[in-house]
Amino acid sequence: MPVSVFQSAPKGAPARTADVYRAAAALMVEKGFGGTSIGDIAQAVGMTKAGLYHHISGKQDMLYQIMKHAVDALERIVCTPVRLIDDPEERLRQLMRLHIQALIGHGLAFATIWSEVNHLVPAHREEIRGRVGEHLELIRETLRELSENGRLRSLDVNIATMHIVNAITGVSRWKFQDFASEEEHLIQETVAYTMAALLKPAP
Amino acid sequence: MPVSVFQSAPKGAPARTADVYRAAAALMVEKGFGGTSIGDIAQAVGMTKAGLYHHISGKQDMLYQIMKHAVDALERIVCTPVRLIDDPEERLRQLMRLHIQALIGHGLAFATIWSEVNHLVPAHREEIRGRVGEHLELIRETLRELSENGRLRSLDVNIATMHIVNAITGVSRWKFQDFASEEEHLIQETVAYTMAALLKPAP
DNA sequence: CCATACCTACCGATCGTTCGGTCACCAGTC
DNA sequence: GACTGGTGACCGAACGATCGGTAGGTATGG
Numbered sequence: 001m002p003v004s005v006f007q008s009a010p011k012g013a014p015a016r017t018a019d020v021y022r023a024a025a026a027l028m029v030e031k032g033f034g035g036t037s038i039g040d041i042a043q044a045v046g047m048t049k050a051g052l053y054h055h056i057s058g059k060q061d062m063l064y065q066i067m068k069h070a071v072d073a074l075e076r077i078v079c080t081p082v083r084l085i086d087d088p089e090e091r092l093r094q095l096m097r098l099h100i101q102a103l104i105g106h107g108l109a110f111a112t113i114w115s116e117v118n119h120l121v122p123a124h125r126e127e128i129r130g131r132v133g134e135h136l137e138l139i140r141e142t143l144r145e146l147s148e149n150g151r152l153r154s155l156d157v158n159i160a161t162m163h164i165v166n167a168i169t170g171v172s173r174w175k176f177q178d179f180a181s182e183e184e185h186l187i188q189e190t191v192a193y194t195m196a197a198l199l200k201p202a203p
Numbered sequence: 204m205p206v207s208v209f210q211s212a213p214k215g216a217p218a219r220t221a222d223v224y225r226a227a228a229a230l231m232v233e234k235g236f237g238g239t240s241i242g243d244i245a246q247a248v249g250m251t252k253a254g255l256y257h258h259i260s261g262k263q264d265m266l267y268q269i270m271k272h273a274v275d276a277l278e279r280i281v282c283t284p285v286r287l288i289d290d291p292e293e294r295l296r297q298l299m300r301l302h303i304q305a306l307i308g309h310g311l312a313f314a315t316i317w318s319e320v321n322h323l324v325p326a327h328r329e330e331i332r333g334r335v336g337e338h339l340e341l342i343r344e345t346l347r348e349l350s351e352n353g354r355l356r357s358l359d360v361n362i363a364t365m366h367i368v369n370a371i372t373g374v375s376r377w378k379f380q381d382f383a384s385e386e387e388h389l390i391q392e393t394v395a396y397t398m399a400a401l402l403k404p405a406p
Numbered sequence: 407c408c409a410t411a412c413c414t415a416c417c418g419a420t421c422g423t424t425c426g427g428t429c430a431c432c433a434g435t436c
Numbered sequence: 437g438a439c440t441g442g443t444g445a446c447c448g449a450a451c452g453a454t455c456g457g458t459a460g461g462t463a464t465g466g
Contacts (some may be wrong), residue, residue, distance in 0.1 A: 119234075159392045253448075432443080
């Protein structure tokens with residue numbers, strides 16, 4: 001049983017608020033921010049629109065809160081543990097594995113970070129972009145380390161970084177339609193595919 | 204000057220209708236189907252909402268028409284020329300190159316095929332999914348051919364196929380924000396990255 | 407007794423869509 | 437060359453539905 005992305009809402013134990021965020025995230029990934037109405041979200045958690053507003057302060061702010069929690073969880077579940085791994089190759093493998101597992105396991109809150117950022121007001125957008133940028137920097141840094149060790153193929157580190165996160169988020173988009181119930185196989189194949197793209201072949 | 208995706212609307216020369224589709228596709232890729240209003244599209248082409256309805260028969264049908272044209276163009280610009288290439292490796296390289304160039308060059312109509320399919324009514328959704336499936340089959344078949352020639356690494360062909368189209372569509376999402384004006388470099392790096400992931404290393 | 411969690415009822419704004427009408431431009435006819 | 441009729445392209449105004457959001461009330465648990 002994975003730790004929820006929304007384990008800590010504002011304060012105390014508003015477990016229902018977490019339900020709201022979870023349902024909202026799932027709907028927004030499926031139908032987009034503009035295509036998801038407050039009424040849809042309320043219905044998904046068995047409430048009325050008015051009842052929802054006890055838990056949220058507005059539609060856009062809710063999106064912002066979801067993304068903030070998702071970015072926090074990304075830091076907590078993926079980045080922090082992974083930074084402790086010394087070997088850059090193993091660090092990258094674990095980063096991908098943990099990120100994909102988180103994406104699949106915890107509702108779909110994570111996915112909003114990548115797909116719905118531009119529905120935020122500019123100030124919030126910059127904040128989320130910045131924090132996502134830290135995550136990208138972790139990948140970039142690992143690639144640079146691999147490069148210094150002479151284990152990386154000759155490639156553009158910035159573009160490779162984008163391809164890595166693109167593969168990760170891509171997997172979470174397929175999971176729920178084309179490749180149900182093969183999670184472990186999917187992760188192993190994806191990690192192997194990416195590693196083959198990055199590393200020099202074994203001599 | 205590239206051939207437009209919308210070169211042939213219903214009949215004759217309704218050049219303005221093509222403008223409408225183009226603007227609609229661009230807006231929908233940027234803000235999603237639900238987040239793009241008819242008024243937005245009308246404003247983008249300098250018309251009123253009412254005037255728009257001279258060119259379209261409804262919002263959902265417009266999305267369907269856009270996707271139909273995009274799938275046709277994909278067949279015409281990418282699949283058909285590429286099928287004439289004998290060597291499977293070269294065929295795959297050209298497929299990626301042509302697809303990315305098409306995605307970047309022709310407004311953004313192509314991108315809707317992948318991102319907005321589930322806003323269609325079920326009947327149309329199945330139709331588009333089927334035609335996109337033919338495109339996936341071309342990639343899968345090429346991978347199988349490479350495999351028979353002993354040039355493919357040991358990998359799951361279905362998953363690899365998804366990673367390939369995922370990389371292609373991913374590139375078109377970055378292009379307009381992070382990597383402006385480096386199109387050729389972007390394509391070369393992406394093709395090299397993907398080929399390294401797929402092929403056995405040269406002996 | 408009071409905060410929490412939710413409701414019914416409603417608001418103004420915006421949504422997709424339709425209707426009736428306008429204007430430029432074309433044929434054909436006298 | 438003026439007159440008529442038709443057509444394609446568009447607009448202003450309005451339709452009912454739905455949108456995000458609010459006001460005020462109620463039931464419940466501590």
